[in-house]
Amino acid sequence: MSIEKAPVHPRLDLDEYLSLPVRLSIVAALAKVEEAEFSTVRDTIEVTDPVLSKQVGVLENAGYVAAKKGYVGKRPRTWLSLTDTGREALSRHLTALHALIKDL
Amino acid sequence: MNNNRATPVDNTLREQLLAAETGDGVGLRISRAAEALGARYAILMAAQVAAYLLVVVYLYPQQNTWLNIGATAAFVVGLVATCRWYARSRRASSPGWPRRYSIAFAVTTGLFGAGLALLDITGNREWWLWVPYATVMALPLLAAGQVWRSK
Numbered sequence: 016m017s018i019e020k021a022p023v024h025p026r027l028d029l030d031e032y033l034s035l036p037v038r039l040s041i042v043a044a045l046a047k048v049e050e051a052e053f054s055t056v057r058d059t060i061e062v063t064d065p066v067l068s069k070q071v072g073v074l075e076n077a078g079y080v081a082a083k084k085g086y087v088g089k090r091p092r093t094w095l096s097l098t099d100t101g102r103e104a105l106s107r108h109l110t111a112l113h114a115l116i117k118d119l
Numbered sequence: 120m121n122n123n124r125a126t127p128v129d130n131t132l133r134e135q136l137l138a139a140e141t142g143d144g145v146g147l148r149i150s151r152a153a154e155a156l157g158a159r160y161a162i163l164m165a166a167q168v169a170a171y172l173l174v175v176v177y178l179y180p181q182q183n184t185w186l187n188i189g190a191t192a193a194f195v196v197g198l199v200a201t202c203r204w205y206a207r208s209r210r211a212s213s214p215g216w217p218r219r220y221s222i223a224f225a226v227t228t229g230l231f232g233a234g235l236a237l238l239d240i241t242g243n244r245e246w247w248l249w250v251p252y253a254t255v256m257a258l259p260l261l262a263a264g265q266v267w268r269s270k
Contacts, residue, residue: 037138039142043142045146047146048153048211049212051153060142112132112136112139
């Protein structure tokens, strides 16, 4: 006898790392670029350095964002990019979000 | 990882959707600015490589050591200055830009090399050959920079 698997409720597809709006904004912004400089993301998302730094750290540990440090002349620059894992997580999260909102 | 067992409340979901839309719009703005800068960079590089080819064909600096050194130095300084300007100004790259630019630059450089070989073999300096050739040689870079406009 086989037991049919119940359909997964969309809320279970919500990603815990992306449930914070600021993290979702960061990941959604990075999804549109190959890479972007830290200060550009900070200014356009309108957050402070420590906030972005902290959230990028969380997303980096989750494997969603990659941070690469470099120099242009003597100026240090940090480049942020979305990983494939991050791209998949964003897509899954947005699909679940739309499904949940549609049900409301 | 999905540990969200409780259904989030309506406001939280809408707030998240708004955050995603904001991020999406911001990303698009950053990407367009990066494409515009990349297009200017590609045009400058294409113009310099095409100009250098025409200098080599028409001034033929190889016959004069100092003219050769001067023309080559001016070309290299121009390329380096353009690269440095771009590196300093760049704040982001649009999706696919590094690969698109690298391929275009490789094709243009290959055509430049083929042009020098053709000049060496034929010795032909007719404008009807070299002006169109320089234009065709610059096309890959120009196209790489203009792709964004069609999106």
